[in-house]
């Protein structure tokens with residue numbers, strides 16, 4: 001892939017510091033080999049997440065200065081409403097402090113016990129919000145998603161046959177709304193094709209089911225459509241986005257992703273009747289309808305960021321930048337999920353560290369090794385996060401042991417990515433010395449955030 005240099009120059013810098021190997025070793029021990037428990041100041045390159053970690057532009061910082069902090073009717077709400085109508089085409093805007101608050105409002109009013117919500121793949125917070133209201137979150141992604149080496153261009157797609165069979169099986173009256181997530185975060189930031197969104201919308205419409213899009217990375221998805229789907233080569237990302245949302249009844253959005261801000265989100269929709277209900281709930285849990293969960297200045301930075309996130313040069317750079325890390329890892333012989341996604345690279349830890357059995361958490365061992373070798377923070381998506389256990393305590397590991405390298409937007413340069421690849425090279429050279437890990441503390445739910453480990457001794 002041709003390299004496209006950063007279409008911006010740097011005007012403000014934030015120093016980062018590499019502490020010594022001895023200090024990193026001490027930090028790892030202190031944190032029980034869990035990178036969530038290490039202070040950000042002790043990290044050199046932080047690839048924990050792309051959420052809320054974007055660098056804002058000069059224009060966005062200028063937007064912060066024109067925040068109107070009136071309790072009611074601030075001009076920034078009007079402007080964001082206009083932006084949402086322009087890009088997404090939805091009539092009503094519910095501003096929230098982040099994506100999961102939008103999900104909470106949506107599902108708490110629409111889902112009741114015994115209901116089902118289909119999706120290509122639910123993101124963790126989406127699933128949790130469906131389940132918290134007694135619903136069942138059903139994933140119906142295409143089979144290509146499960147093959148790590150398949151180069152299928154739209155691995156994020158919904159399996160249309162499975163979707164229709166599922167609706168017939170449980171009955172449309174048990175499905176208050178249907179969703180699709182673009183890009184499909186949980187399976188590696190893989191895109192969904194416009195044709196697939198169209199077919200998904202048609203199935204929902206056929207059965208009278210409302211269609212909401214989880215839109216967090218809609219701009220990256222629009223660019224993948226432009227470059228991978230025949231017929232869209234000459235379309236502008238913003239026009240692709242307009243076409244996508246014209247097929248839906250509403251969307252949930254975490255502005256911490258493709259709106260290039262550090263906090264924020266929204267729910268947008270067409271129905272007047274639902275809007276009235278959502279608005280009452282918004283007042284109860286977030287704030288008055290014209291600011292919701294945010295300050296006026298945040299609303300303005302989102303408006304500006306939404307357009308910047310759709311800029312064609314920015315998207316060309318963004319996707320090429322992620323792909324650059326994938327290509328460098330390839331050169332270092334690192335196995336990863338193909339093709340590379342929009343917001344990160346997912347390394348196959350089971351294949352990279354074949355000497356560590358799944359019950360000794362090869363993903364977590366690799367996460368720890370990357371920190372020890374180079375001060376890099378990544379996150380395990382494998383047995384620590386998802387393993388289940390038999391009654392006798394025997395582990396039932398998930399199919400994949402992945403390590404995610406999420407790439408913050410407009411934050412790191414190509415030399416940071418070169419550095420990350422070189423650290424992988426060093427880890428690989430000393431691979432046999434990397435030991436598996438075992439728990440010294442593991443909470444019952446969401447254990448990856450607070451669990452502690454120690455190395456398995458021979």
Ligand SMILES: *Cc1c(COP(=O)(O)O)cnc(C)c1O
Pocket residue numbers: 051098099100101123125126181185214216253254255256257264265
């Ligand atoms: C991040 C994310 C969310 C939740 O948004 P938050 O702002 O973290 O609450 C929902 N869906 C997807 C696909 C996401 O990536």
